[in-house]
Structures are given as C-alpha cells and as structure tokens.
Amino acid sequence: MENKKLDLNSIIGFALIFGILIWIMYANQPTNEEIAAEKAKNEQVITNNKADVITDHKATTLQSAGSKLTTMSNDSTDVIVDATPAVDAAGTTVLENDLLKLTIANRGGYIVEAVVKNFERFEKGSGQVVKIITDNNANLNIKLQSQDKRLLETKDMLFVPTVNEVGGNKVLTMRLKAGSSEYIDFIYVLKPNDYMLDFDIKSQGLSKVIDVSKPLDMEWSMKTYRNEKSVSNENRYSELVYEYEGGKDDYLGQGQDKTVVENDVTYIAFKQHFFTSILLTNTPFAKAEMYSNNLVDDVERDTIFTKSFKANIPLAFKNGDLSHEMNWYYGPADYKILNSYKRNLDEIVPLGWGIFGWINKFLFIPAYGFLSMYMSEGLAIILFTILIKLILSPITYKSFLSQAKMKVLRPEIAELNEKYSKEPMKKQQETMKLYGKAGVNPMAGCIPALLQMPVFYALFQFFPSEINLRQQGFLWADDLSSFDSVAKLPFYIPLYGDHISVFPILASIAIFFYMKMTTGDQAMAAPPQEGMPDMQKIMKVMIYISPLMMLLFFNSYASGLSLYYFISNAITIGIMLVIKNYIIDSDKIHARIQENKLKEKPQSKFQKKMQEMMQQAEEQKKLKK
Template identity: 30%
Template sequence: MDRNSAIGLSLIAVLLFVYFFWFSNQPQQPAQKPATTEQAPSAAAAPAETKPAVPDSATLASFGNIGSLMTGNESITTIETEDLKLAFSSHGGKIVEAELKKFKTYHKQPLKLITPTNNEFKLVTTYQGKEVDLYNLYYQPTQAKEGDTTVVTFTAALSDGSKIAHVYKIPAKGHEVGYKLDAASLAKNLSGDNLNFQWKNTMLPVEKDMKLTRSNTTVTYYQNEDGFDQLSESSTETENEVLSQPTQWIGIKEKFFLSSIIAKNAPFVSGEVQTSLNPNDTSVVKNALVKLSIPRKEVEAGKADFKFYLGPNDYQVIGGVAEDFSKNVFLGWRPVYWINKWVIFPVFHFLTQFISNYGVIIIILVLLLKLVLLPLSYKSYLSMAKMKVLKPELDEIKERVGDDMAKVQQEQMKLYQTVGVNPISGCVPVLLQMPLIFAMFFLFPNSIELRGQSLLWAEDLSTYDSLIRLPASIPFLDGHISLFTVIMTISTLIYTWQNNQVSSVTGPMKSMSYIMPVVFFFVLNSFPAGLTFYYFVSNMVTFAQQAIIKRFVDEDKIKAIMEENRKKSLSGEGPKKSKFMAKLEGAMKASEEARKKAEEERRKRKG
C-alpha cells in the first residue's frame, strides 16, 4: 500500500465512519388451510377487543337512520391463506388481526402486524349533521368465492334503502388484500368533500435489536408530484408531515415488514403522517399515525377501491405492489443504488434460489466480486510493488532535503516523472471499488433473506451475534461483543500489517492504517453478522489473491523498466509529462512561490 493508496483508504474509512455514526430464516411453508368463517367464536379463538360503551336510546335517535347500526353483536370472520391469517370483525367491518404465517418474531412467536390492541382504524364522515365513524357500526358478514379468491363482505342496510358495505378480496396466496368501500347510495346523505381514514399503529418488537429496529422504522408515502418520501427514521422526536398533494399510498415500515394501504383508482386527496416514540419504553418500537382523505365523489361513483399490503419488506416481492413501492428497501444513493439494483441484489437473489446455506452464498458472492475486481486489485498491487522499489530513493530524498515538505514533494514528483511512475495509480483502483464497498453495507442489513438464518455461532445473520456478553455497558458495544466482528478486525489488522511491509507508508499515516480497523470494530459491532462475516471472508480471499498476484509481479523487472525510463528521461527521450502531472507540478510550484513570498514579507516586516 503506497502513500496515495493509504490516503484513499483513509478517506473511505472516514466517510464510512461518519455515515454509520450519524445514520447509523423463513420457516418451512405450512400447508394451506381452507378459508373458514367463525360466527360468535369463543374467547380463545377470537382476538379480544374492548367494546365501547353502548350509546343510550336518546343518543342513538339523534343520529337518525344510522343510529340503529351503532349497537349489535360482534362476530369474527377468520380467513386463512397460504401466507396470511386474517381476522375481520363485524363491529366495523374491518381487519382486527393480520398474522404472517411464514414468519416468526425473533423469539419464535407468531408475527402479527395487526392486532386489536396495537391497531385502531377509523373512517369518519358527517351524516345528517352528525360525525359518524363507519368503522364503529355493526355489519352483517357474508362470504363468497371468485376462483381462488375469497370475498368477505360486511353490509349494513339503513331504513331509507341506502347501504354501506366493506368488501375484502383475499387471494389464496400473497400479501395483498383488496378493499372496497361500497357506499354509493349513502354518499348523497353525507356532508363534506372527503371521508377521513385514520390508522393508529403501535409497533411492537419483533426483532432482536431494538436500537437498529427503531432506526429502520418509519412511515413512507408516495405523492403524485414529489414521488417517494418518508419521515425520518433516526429521529427520537415526534416526526410529522402534512401531505398536501394527492397521495397514492402510505406504508408503516418496520425493519423487515410493511403494513400499507394503497389507492387503486383516485389517490387520497390529502393527509397527514406521524411517528413518535418513548426511548425509555422498550415494549414499543414506535407509534405511527396515518390520516388520509378519501374523496366523497369517488365513493358516490363506486370507485373507492384500495388494497392493503401486509407482508415482508422484501425487494423481490414488493416491486409490483405500487409505484416506487420497492423503495421501501433502501439500496443506497446513486451510484450505489444502481450497483445494488442491477448487480449485487440480482446476483444475491439468484444464488438464494439454488443454495440454502447463506454462509456458502456469502462466500460465493465474495469470490465473484473479487474475480470482477481482479484487474483493479492487480493494478493496486503493481503500484505497491513500484513504490516498494522506489522506497530507498524516496527515503534518501527525505534525508537529503530535510523538513522542507514542499521541497520533498517536488523532488519526489521529479523522481516519479523520471522513472515513469504515476503516484495516484494505486489510489484510483481503491476509489473505483468504493461504490461496491458501500453497496455491501446496504445489501446485508436490508436483506430479509438473512433473517432467522444461522451460521456457526450466529443464530440470525440479519442481526449481530452476541456470543460474548459484557457485564457492563461500554459505548458503541451495547453490552455485547460480536465474534464475527472480532475475527474480521483481526484479519484486517493482519492485512494492514502485510501491506505495510511492502509500502512506503511511514509516520502518522502508518499509525492511521492500524487505528481505523479498531475504530470500525466499534462501529460494526452491532451490525448484522452477515456483513461482518462477508468482510472476514473478503479479507481471507484477499490474502490468497495477493499471494497469487505476487507470483506474476517481478520486482527486478519493474526495477529494470524504471532504470530504462530513467535513462530515456535523462537523454530527453522519455515519455511526455501527462497533463495531470504538469498541473500537479504547477500547483506545487505556485504553492512554494506563495510560501516564499509570505516568508519574505514576514522578514521585511520584522526588519
């Protein structure tokens, strides 16, 4: 590693450190069960829901025809598909429970995105001058089949002949649930331009790491004009955004799961989204509040069509759900985004189709990337070899010139030009690899495929391994030490020592090369084990790669070429100075002249 390569690596290290300081497996598929309807189930079978107080007769009468729908008996309809287990209540005609059958919480409990206690739905409108919540009325459930899709309808009829119906279409597999508000005959009696949909969601922990989960939990949304956006994930304060533009969808995004509502026809005309949390309450990840305005004219026209997405935040699954819905999986900024989207993610997902062991997949991914980057690695090592050959002469320049760094740099540049060496040739390959280095930081933390997958002592590659527990909390370590991070750090230090043996790096830069791996040990200690395992394997492959490259790099031949270039340069037959070298030398000369001029002015002032 020459001086320029070390500078490039240090810059990359600093950028990564700053970024991550501030921003900082699926069970076997169960057999599909037929859809069932349970009327008036037992307490054990139905989700518990606290019923509101029954209004008195005078209050009911004040609501007119719709008052008769404010009392009744609740029944639960349960629909079970290949991927979902849904429970609907006749009190409101709404979803009261949604369980993902193919996923479990970190503690192997059923994973439910919606429960009666952590979700609250409202659909508020004004009927004959009175504010009414349509999700607080009682409906009659019916069930039908359309091919392999189950249709559940909750209907309430008024005495004047108008009706309200909530229609849900549940396919035999998948995580999308169709929803239609059929209230065209009622809409003529409603006041105001919009119906107000409200969704409160208290997100409960389903992952191991609360801190990382919170920093990946927020509300996302898509507006027709501004496109995809979201509330701050990392904020510990209450975040709020008023959606003044037509909004196509909103998503309540947890680390690996999504609960969303999407407009299929006309968008929501406006809305408001909010997240909040109590940092000291470890029983709740975050609280989310969504308010959306449904155009009344669309209800009158029978076009109030929507769908829910209740499922994994899986890049391979969510792409076709809605416009830009796949951006719920963050792939990084350009050009990292394009590298992940078109190269890294496709290769990774292709491997998962044929290999079930994710440790093997990571090893193969390392080998493939190292093979692609081999030309750059060869150029970098060749630059190191050239600097090793020049090291005695570079040291001699420092001894001869002394502490005048400007003069040292000028003499070194002259030497590089004489022997035909480009001083930045070792830095450029490192910088070209930088987008790939960043891409890995987004691949592993955002890949739901790693969730629940074990490897050696790590029980879940999507989070840190905590084989070593600490008796007291230490800053950045969060009460544990990841063993994969330890072996990654050790291998990085060995790699650094090995490179320093053949490089011209000395002094502070050499010390920095050893400090940065230790710094990153603290940064990466709580990152997914899959990421640190990747870097450990990458270091091991790099050792082997350099050993092979070394066999093809003849230092005696390099020295002979340099001597030949030196002879040509002295005789005036050497290669022409590159534009970059000319500009660099010009900048150095200008800097030296400015320094001398400033020194001369200081002497005149003293005189």
C-alpha cells in the same frame, strides 16, 4: 199467523251446511311447509328492521332526512333503540388463504389481527407466528361530521359483515348503515396465495346524513410490533416509506416526532425490518400527512414496539359519495415479492440509492439467489464473497502494484524531503518531477480503492435486507440476519451491547492484519503537502481505530454481514500475499523505474498544469517576501 215448527228436513239442511263449512276450513288450512316459509318471511322482516338501526347498549342516533346513523357516545344515557342488537359488538370475521390470516372486527370494520403464516417470531422453533397486527396496535378510522355538526368516528361504529366467494376470491363487505338505502361499505377481497388484498371504500346516500362539502379525514395508525431477536437491529431498519408525485419515493427515518406532508401520494408503507404493511391507492391521494416516532429509547426496557407510525389522508367525495379503490399488503419485505407487483414497491427494501441500488438489484440479488438455491445460506455467503473477490482481483492487483512502485521510490522521496525540508514548494515540485520520470502515478493506488467503494457499500445494504438470511443458521450462529451471540454479559456496554458475537471479532482481526499490511504503502502513496498532517501517523492510528469500530458497531448487526467482511478481508490478505511473493518482483520494478528516468517522457496535460500552478504559487510567495 201460524208458527212454523222445526221439522226433520230443516235439521238435515243445517247439518249439511255446517259440514260443508267445516270441510272448506280444513281444505284451506296451510301445510307445515307453508307455515315454516311464512315464519321465515316474518323473521327476515324483523331482522331487516333491526339492521336498519345498527346499535348496541348506550347508543344514540342521529336523525337526518329520515335516516339513522348509530354511534357510541361516552356522555349518552341508556337509550336502547332496539332491545336486540342487530350486530354483535364483539363479533369478527376471518379471511384466510395459504399465506395470510386476517381478522376483521364488526366494531370499526378494520383488521384487528394480521397473521403472516410460515414465519416465526424471534427464532426458529419459538412456536410464535409473526403477527403484524395484534393486541390493538393498529387502527383505521374515518371521521364524519353530521349535518348538526356532531363528530362521529367509524372506529366506534358497528358494521354489518357479509361474506361471499367470487371466482375463488373471498369477499367481505363491512357495511355501516345509515338507513334503508344509505351506507358506507368497506370491501375486502382476498385472493388465493397472495399477500395483497383489494380494499375499496364506497358509500351511498351520505349527503342525507353527513356534511359532504369537504373531504373526510381518514387516519391509519400503527405501533410496529417487535418480531426479531435484536430489538435495536429491527428498530434500525423500521421506517415509514412512501411514494409521491408520480414515482418519487422517500422515507421518514430514525428519530422522534418526524412529520412530512406530500402531495399525490400513491402508497404508504409502515415497514418493520423484514415485514411491512402497505396502503396503496389506484388514484393518488391529493395529500397525505405522515408521522413517525421512535419508541426504543432503552433496548433493555423498550422491547415490545419499535416505531409509532401514522398517516392522515383526506378522502374526497364524488357526486356526494365516496368511491376509493385501494389495496392492503401485509407480508414479508421481500424484494422479489414486492417487485413482482410492478408498483414500485421494491423501493421499500433499503438497497441503497443510485448505483448502489442498481448493483444490488441487477447483480447481487440474482447471483446470491441462485447460489442459495443449491446450498445453505452460510455457504452461499462464502462462495458469493469468493466470486466478488475474484471479480475485483484485477483492481486489487493494480492497487498493490501501485503501492509496490511507491515502496521502491520511498528512499528517493526521503532524500528529497531531507534536501528541501525548508522549501516545501520546491520539495513538492521535485517530488512530482520524480513521479513523472519514474512513470509512477501517486493516485493509481487510490483509484482502484474508489472503484471498489460502490461494491462495498452495496453489500453493506444488501445483507441486512436479505430476508432469506432470517432464522438461517451457520456454524454457531442460529440466525444470520441477527447477531451470533455465544455469551451473555451480566451488564450492558454502550455501543457494544450485553452479549459477545464471534463473527464481528473475526472480522475485526482480519481488518487489523489487512491494514497492517497496507498502511505504510498507502501513506507513501500520498505526496507530502505543506500544512497537511503526517499521513503515516494517521494511518498508524487507523490500524487500531478501524477494527475497534467494527467490533463495537457490528456486535448487534446481522452476523451474515460480519461473516462476509471476515471472509472478504481474509481472501484479500491471501491475494495480497500471493501477489507480493509470487507475482510482483520489487527488483524488476526498481530496474524499470530507473529505465523510465533515463527516457525523455513528455508530460501529460495534468502534470504540466500542476507544474504551472506550483511555479505560480512559488512566484507569489517570493513576491510576498
């Protein structure tokens, strides 16, 4: 067979074929954009694979039904699930509006810092903003039990943050992944210009990973961080407040290790003096165990925290998953702001119960709020006090008139006391008969005083709760919500403190002179009774005890409250002097009483009953003898 030789045509054919192959390879080469898109696609696949296993160094994994849930373990060895952690363990996300700045940590998925803007700590000009949460003083933790009975806690786990903006609201989803489609979400929604944010806890597919046969235990805890100048005053008004059973509200007050368990709880508030943290729920918690502990044993030493609060709440599953819609409130304990939410949050502000709270809510808060719009807080307190005294002046007049009548009868009462000194019952009967003839009611002076008591108590609750007084100065006081110290003592006096406040001193002096003017007449207004102590002696002692008590206990109270009592008593003294010197004429009162004695005035049912009781008592006494 003859061998074929490689001719020119064959060489040209091979060259054409090679050239065509080169052209096809070049024509199908990807562009730079296509190469970048493919690279991004590959990186996203790698990132997603990493996110399915959320961990950092020293992590262990719980395998259940092909899912993975990661948690820190103190006793684990160095098991590295992924050489590159998907989530920064120290990472945080900030949600912020004009009122609040909230920092949420990847580890635990909870708020690690809550800053209330536009408010300063301690005193105006301090440069320190109010922080309700800071330096690990608060925590939110949910305890999970794996299907192999291991205890896991969300406070140690890493969440994946995702931030979006929906309709002007900032939405943060903190996701704790247990697999490609199994997770727990903490969802935060912060609205513009609002202290309240939405907070939802939702889950998917947890039945593959953990035991869902019983509710999860959620624990919210906080050590309330001091924000006011007076630690004792702030601690006095720091308490745990809660609402339960369809609108009832109560609180855990002062003291050590206070615990309460309630059903159908709708909100829990860790209240400081002028600021509060509140957890609210749309669907009531079936049960909540709440705990309060006082952390201020020594006001000289314990100056960082005031109270320790804790709430344990069971989170029930529905069809194997969690779905709880809640809210957080971080902001001022301002009655008007809290009341605007229409969720009974105004009960967090201690305005008093029953009629005392009504007086504050419907009279004092609107009236004082109107006055403070047009003048400084100190001048508003003075004008507010004057208005109250003017409204109560008819009652003051009735009280003083009754005392004047008793003063006119004093000589005749003294004669009866001497005449029937050995017959107490007879003396009582004759005294009551004298009152009846003269047309004098010995209780008339007490009734006006009783009518004023709700007003006085309501004001005692109002001033320490009025946040608008906070860091507002007047005269020498730089903060009407705290004490007005003008001198620092080199030592601490029990009950009094280590400083000298002026407004309590002025209020004590005013109370002393007021009681000096009224003590004698008040003592005479009470009819003498057998076996009862001498009222005059008691009242003389009270002249000195009452101002002293005011001086001791109000030295560390809000100076605005002491200012009110000083102005109030000074005005009362002035009104009494005017009534005594220009309105009431003792001679005319005496003449009128004498005329009443000559008239046959029928006895009232009460007087008849009292006389019958005295006669029966006298007869029984004679029978015993």
